Amino acid sequence: MRVTLAQLEAFFWTVQLGSAQRAAQHLNLAQPTLSLRLKDLREAIGVEILERSGRGLRPTPEGRALLPRVAAIMAELRGIGGADPARDIAGPIRVGLAEGFAVTCLPPLLAALREDHPALQPEWVVSTSTVLETALLRDTLDIAVLLNPIGDERLSMTPLGSQPxxxxxxxxxxxxxxxxxxxxxxxxxxxxxxxxxxxxxxxxxxxxxxxxxxxxxxxxxxxxxxxxxxxxxxxxxxxxxxxxxxxxxxxxxxxxxxxxxxNGRLFTTYRMGVEEPKVMAVARAISRVLASIDYLQP
Missing domain, CATH: 3.40.190.10 (Periplasmic binding protein-like II)
Structure with missing residues (x-):
């Protein structure tokens, strides 16, 4: 069985929106049709790529490894068709913020995301950086702003600057x-x-x-x-x-x-190899907000 673009599109939007039902609505498909495409993709690849999470679906580790490649294919198709890439920035995303950072920066960050990507549905988790770093490694967060993280080879860490x-x-x-x-x-x-x-x-x-x-x-x-x-x-x-x-x-x-x-050192952090549109949109918004409110040490 071969992999088709329709199957990849079904997988991409199920991950982006968190459920087969919402993905089917987005693609103007009947849900059984979308579910069949996901089943065919799973059988073609030979591994489980989605798993239940509450009332929705999330990618398995194998699915998360596949996602950047699928996202790149979707981006190429948008480029060929001239579609607006911002349309892909939709659905739930789990964002962790170190608490001292969140007290000052969460309000402008939330406002920026609402303005740039109104269809994005961030779930904010505010805690200590060590708790958030563990959550990233356990795949219960998609992206986080960490203060002085311990570091792990499975995480991609982009320095933001020093927190006075x-x-x-x-x-x-x-x-x-x-x-x-x-x-x-x-x-x-x-x-x-x-x-x-x-x-x-x-x-x-x-x-x-x-x-x-x-x-x-x-x-x-x-x-x-x-x-x-x-x-x-x-x-x-x-x-x-x-x-x-x-x-x-x-x-x-x-x-x-x-x-x-x-001074504390702040990093935008997400799992290595995960560069899906939602994650990168939040990362860009974090950098832009920090610059606009002059938060970091020069």
């Missing part, structure tokens, strides 16, 4: 910088738990003096850590743009540090 980061303390403490590791050694410090990027940044900074913070508390939410610092509970390490609102309202102080705090 600073020690912050409750304004009521009356601390003034520059602070050294020994200045903060005995004060309450709140951090994401290990092996989160924030915890690695804090541990590395104290390690420059050969010490560890004595009163370190763990909290999984960066936004909650900001609230705790503003509430006078402890010091923390936050993205500068995230801390700006608290500084302006007088509840938090930015502290210069000696040695300087190492």
């Amino acid at each position: 980061t600073s020690w912050v303390a409750p304004a009521g403490w009356g601390l003034a910088g520059p602070v050294s590791p020994r200045d903060l050694w005995d004060v309450p410090v709140i951090s994401n738990p290990p092996p989160a990027a924030m915890h690695r940044q804090i541990s590395g900074w104290f390690a420059t003096a050969g010490i560890a913070p004595r009163r370190l508390s763990a909290c999984t939410s960066v936004a909650v850590i900001a609230e705790l610092v503003a509430g006078g509970i402890g010091a923390g390490l936050l993205p500068v743009r995230m801390a700006t609102r608290y500084v302006a309202e007088g509840s938090m102080t930015l502290l210069a540090a000696n040695p300087p705090v190492e």
